[in-house]
Amino acid sequence: xxxxxxxxxxxxxxxxxxxxDVFDFLAHTKVLSLNAGDVFLKEGSMGSNIYFVKAGLIRxxxxxxxxxxxxxxIRYENQIFASYENVLFQQASRFNFQAIEPTELFVIDFxxxxxxxxxxxxxxxxxxxxxxxxxAESLNAIDDFILLNPEKRYLKFMKENPELxxxxxxxxxxxxxxxxxxxxxxxxxxxxxxxx
Amino acid sequence: xxxxxxxxxxxxxxxxxxxxDVFDFLAHTKVLSLNAGDVFLKEGSMGSNIYFVKAGLIRxxxxxxxxxxxxxxIRYENQIFASYENVLFQQASRFNFQAIEPTELFVIDFxxxxxxxxxxxxxxxxxxxxxxxxxAESLNAIDDFILLNPEKRYLKFMKENPELxxxxxxxxxxxxxxxxxxxxxxxxxxxxxxxx
DNA sequence: AGCAGTAATTATCTTTTGTTAACTCGGCTG
DNA sequence: CAGCCGAGTTAACAAAAGATAATTACTGCT
Numbered sequence: 001x002x003x004x005x006x007x008x009x010x011x012x013x014x015x016x017x018x019x020x021d022v023f024d025f026l027a028h029t030k031v032l033s034l035n036a037g038d039v040f041l042k043e044g045s046m047g048s049n050i051y052f053v054k055a056g057l058i059r060x061x062x063x064x065x066x067x068x069x070x071x072x073x074i075r076y077e078n079q080i081f082a083s084y085e086n087v088l089f090q091q092a093s094r095f096n097f098q099a100i101e102p103t104e105l106f107v108i109d110f111x112x113x114x115x116x117x118x119x120x121x122x123x124x125x126x127x128x129x130x131x132x133x134x135x136a137e138s139l140n141a142i143d144d145f146i147l148l149n150p151e152k153r154y155l156k157f158m159k160e161n162p163e164l165x166x167x168x169x170x171x172x173x174x175x176x177x178x179x180x181x182x183x184x185x186x187x188x189x190x191x192x193x194x195x196x
Numbered sequence: 197x198x199x200x201x202x203x204x205x206x207x208x209x210x211x212x213x214x215x216x217d218v219f220d221f222l223a224h225t226k227v228l229s230l231n232a233g234d235v236f237l238k239e240g241s242m243g244s245n246i247y248f249v250k251a252g253l254i255r256x257x258x259x260x261x262x263x264x265x266x267x268x269x270i271r272y273e274n275q276i277f278a279s280y281e282n283v284l285f286q287q288a289s290r291f292n293f294q295a296i297e298p299t300e301l302f303v304i305d306f307x308x309x310x311x312x313x314x315x316x317x318x319x320x321x322x323x324x325x326x327x328x329x330x331x332a333e334s335l336n337a338i339d340d341f342i343l344l345n346p347e348k349r350y351l352k353f354m355k356e357n358p359e360l361x362x363x364x365x366x367x368x369x370x371x372x373x374x375x376x377x378x379x380x381x382x383x384x385x386x387x388x389x390x391x392x
Numbered sequence: 393a394g395c396a397g398t399a400a401t402t403a404t405c406t407t408t409t410g411t412t413a414a415c416t417c418g419g420c421t422g
Numbered sequence: 423c424a425g426c427c428g429a430g431t432t433a434a435c436a437a438a439a440g441a442t443a444a445t446t447a448c449t450g451c452t
Contacts, residue, residue: 003372064343072342084335088328132284133326139280140336146268146374147260149440152411169429178342183409185431190408345410346439365399379439381401386438 018120028112028183034058034099041083041097048090048110050082050130051075056103057167060095061175071175074161074168078079080130082110100168150179212318217322220316230254230295237293244249244306245328246284252299253363256291257371268370270357270364278306296364297356310342314327346375348381 017025034040034056041047043062051058053075060073060081071093075081083093087110117123144153154177158165164173174184213221214297230236230252239245239258249271256269256277270292271277279289283306313319340349350373354361360369370380 009210022332026379072339084331088331131331135280135284135327135331135334138331138338140342141338142334143268145338147266171429180410181430182411182432186409189431367399376440377400378402378441382439385401 010111014126016125019085020118021122024116025123028109028116030107032103032105032107034103036099036101036103038103039096039098041093042121043094043096044092045082045083045086046090046092047086048079050087050106050108050110050113051097052080052106054104054106056105057100058097058103058105059100059172060097061167062095071172074164074172074176080133082134084134099177104167145178150177150183153177154184154187155191200332210322212321217316217318219221220312223321224305224312226303228301230299231299232297232299234294234299235294236301237289239290240288240290241279241282241388242286242288243282245281246283246304246306246309247293247311248276248302248304249273250300250302252301253296254293254299254301255364255368256293257297267368268374270360270368272360272363276329278330280311280330341374346373346379347387350380350383351387 014022031054032040038124040058041049055077057074057076058081059071059075060083061069061071064070073081081097083095083097085091085093113123113127117127142154148156154173157173157177171181171183171187174181177184179187210218228236228247228248235350236254237245251273253270253272255276256279257265257267257269260266266354267278277293279291279293281287282289309319309323313323340352344352350369353369353373366380366384367377373380375383
């Protein structure tokens with residue numbers, strides 16, 4: 001079942017919804033249950049889904065010219081994500097999306113959401129929240145790349161996502177930080193010895 | 197005067213506007229004329245303006261703890277920008293915005309734009325275009341930081357903005373690329389000698 | 393023209409990262 | 423249980439970037 005308390009925490013606009021609104025919302029959502037390793041959205045595929053992580057952990061990645069998988073996004077509980085190409089531009093997804101752990105996702109079809117918005121303006125707040133959240137994250141990420149060196153980016157990432165260290169391969173984190181796994185390993189050692 | 201042909205080129209939704217729509221739009225825009233060096237939007241200030249560069253060139257920057265100005269955005273003709281904190285979150289701008297050359301900007305108050313959208317749904321297309329454009333740029337920029345090393349980022353930047361080299365101090369470009377001006381200078385030398 | 397101030401390059405040295413490969417450690421499987 | 427495989431660390435070297443300072447190139451100004 002859906003944990004509405006968490007939803008309210010994450011999506012402020014939920015507080016404004018009455019029972020009818022909630023029913024309306026639920027009618028347009030699906031739940032997707034995944035096993036660890038499942039790729040549920042493939043590079044090249046179309047769609048207009050927005051995902052909300054109810055439980056578990058996913059990553060987005062692609063395969064570079066050397067055949068290596070490069071992870072560019074990690075999402076876990078109470079976070080929201082989408083294939084931006086799909087949702088924003090009606091284009092094929094550039095990335096694969098894979099569950100890292102057993103994962104439960106809410107799936108909201110953005111096209112349906114648009115219908116809902118037309119019928120109920122309260123949902124507009126939710127849509128805007130989604131877009132603004134992604135935008136804010138993206139802009140902050142860019143500023144971090146401009147401002148911080150890899151070590152500082154790692155420290156900030158760990159501060160903001162302390163639990164991830166035990167849940168994903170470190171090489172995924174290295175990818176997201178824009179450095180090699182070997183270099184991250186050295187940074188981690190450096191940081192560990194610095195602390196004492 | 198406004199160059200509608202250019203506007204149509206940059207903003208597809210303009211093609212859908214009739215004379216009345218255009219009049220409506222113009223009633224909510226202002227033109228801002230700036231001299232080189234003018235700071236027209238200061239860190240800490242509020243507002244909800246979206247800017248369109250009619251002519252000239254601007255940058256966004258902030259001052260770090262060492263007192264150095266760090267440029268994080270450069271915009272020129274037919275590009276659109278805003279203080280995202282202002283427009284998306286009704287918060288104080290984190291950055292200063294300065295004209296680098298004599299510059300003419302269209303200023304569109306986003307609050308007014310919202311009124312316009314309510315009265316005329318065609319403008320919704322324009323609003324979405326603005327948001328999607330910024331979003332796409334941001335997401336691409338992040339992928340570039342993850343994927344490309346400084347040299348490749350520089351080459352890509354120059355390919356996409358060939359004219360900028362002669363119009364802004366190179367150190368601004370270095371900032372945007374997330375490297376030091378000294379390092380960019382070396383990269384430029386390396387690239388130049390490689391070519392022959 | 394001469395001067396001043398800033399930008400850009402170059403030089404030198406230190407630090408960090410990339411690359412490749414070896415090695416260790418667990419987990420998984422036949 | 424032995425063997426395998428992948429993740430993570432470590433090592434060694436090359437390449438690149440940061441920091442600082444000196445030098446050169448430009449621009450604007452009087």
